[in-house]
Amino acid sequence: MSLLRDHDLARAFDHASHTYDGLTALNPGYRAGLLRSARRLRLPDGGAGLHLLDLGCGTGASTRALLRAAPGARITAVDASAGMLRRALAKPWPARVRFLHLTAEELAKAEEGPFDAVFAAYLFRNVTDPDAVLRTVRTLLRPGGRLAVHEYTLSGSRAHRALWTAVCRGIVIPAGTLTGDRVLYRHLRHSVIAFDTAPAFAERLTRAGLTSVRTVPVAGWQKGIVHTFLAGNGGPTTTRERTQ
Numbered sequence: 001m002s003l004l005r006d007h008d009l010a011r012a013f014d015h016a017s018h019t020y021d022g023l024t025a026l027n028p029g030y031r032a033g034l035l036r037s038a039r040r041l042r043l044p045d046g047g048a049g050l051h052l053l054d055l056g057c058g059t060g061a062s063t064r065a066l067l068r069a070a071p072g073a074r075i076t077a078v079d080a081s082a083g084m085l086r087r088a089l090a091k092p093w094p095a096r097v098r099f100l101h102l103t104a105e106e107l108a109k110a111e112e113g114p115f116d117a118v119f120a121a122y123l124f125r126n127v128t129d130p131d132a133v134l135r136t137v138r139t140l141l142r143p144g145g146r147l148a149v150h151e152y153t154l155s156g157s158r159a160h161r162a163l164w165t166a167v168c169r170g171i172v173i174p175a176g177t178l179t180g181d182r183v184l185y186r187h188l189r190h191s192v193i194a195f196d197t198a199p200a201f202a203e204r205l206t207r208a209g210l211t212s213v214r215t216v217p218v219a220g221w222q223k224g225i226v227h228t229f230l231a232g233n234g235g236p237t238t239t240r241e242r243t244q
């Protein structure tokens with residue numbers, strides 16, 4: 001199956017936006033996993049005085065996690081899908097959270113930042129050129145800034161790949177078919193299989209020049225299927241080094 005990319009992917013997310021929160025609520029641990037990954041950034045003082053970027057914010061579930069992890073921070077949340085952003089904007093947010101309709105690729109020229117930390121949840125598997133987006137992330141991060149990527153990345157074991165296939169065939173694709181979004185949820189299944197394994201993505205981060213790269217598993221049924229990747233942008237750290 002060919003994967004959805006760019007405009008086609010944004011349109012598929014536009015269409016799926018009205019049922020996205022309902023479907024992800026059925027996934028045990030979806031929100032708790034996002035919160036755990038955001039907290040792994042270990043942002044000091046509740047994020048007071050920091051400017052954070054939520055890249056690929058969707059309907060705002062990852063933005064909410066970032067806000068809970070750093071309630072004092074200013075947050076810029078960016079997404080390529082107008083439909084997903086409309087859902088995010090319909091929710092209550094403090095004034096220091098703002099949403100922008102931009103692709104990760106456009107952000108390179110958008111004169112945004114610098115940011116003290118970047119959070120990207122379920123994004124990298126979807127972009128056409130992950131290395132280019134990582135280069136953009138590096139230019140947007142302050143020296144010493146932190147990156148947390150929360151992503152479907154298989155461990156490399158056959159058991160985890162088989163579990164992912166079974167969950168997609170038995171639950172994700174049938175549920176997505178009921179909401180009229182079969183193409184997007186088939187993309188989800190295949191994009192995870194086609195994307196980097198967790199060790200390969202960690203290597204990709206290192207190749208991109210990010211420092212102190214660490215991979216931490218996500219708990220629950222997604223263990224071995226979703227990971228948090230933590231990395232720094234060299235320089236003096238603006239966030240605490242230790243991770244939970």
Ligand SMILES: C[S@@+](CC[C@H](N)C(=O)[O-])C[C@H]1O[C@@H](n2cnc3c(N)ncnc32)[C@H](O)[C@@H]1O
Pocket residue numbers: 009010013034055056057058059060061062078079080081084102103104105120121122123126127128
């Ligand atoms: C699976 S959703 C995750 C949303 C949110 N981060 C969450 O954790 O619930 C992926 C999001 O990435 C966005 N996206 C995909 N490719 C993108 C790109 N190149 N630039 C910006 N956003 C993108 C999609 O529009 C979609 O809203």
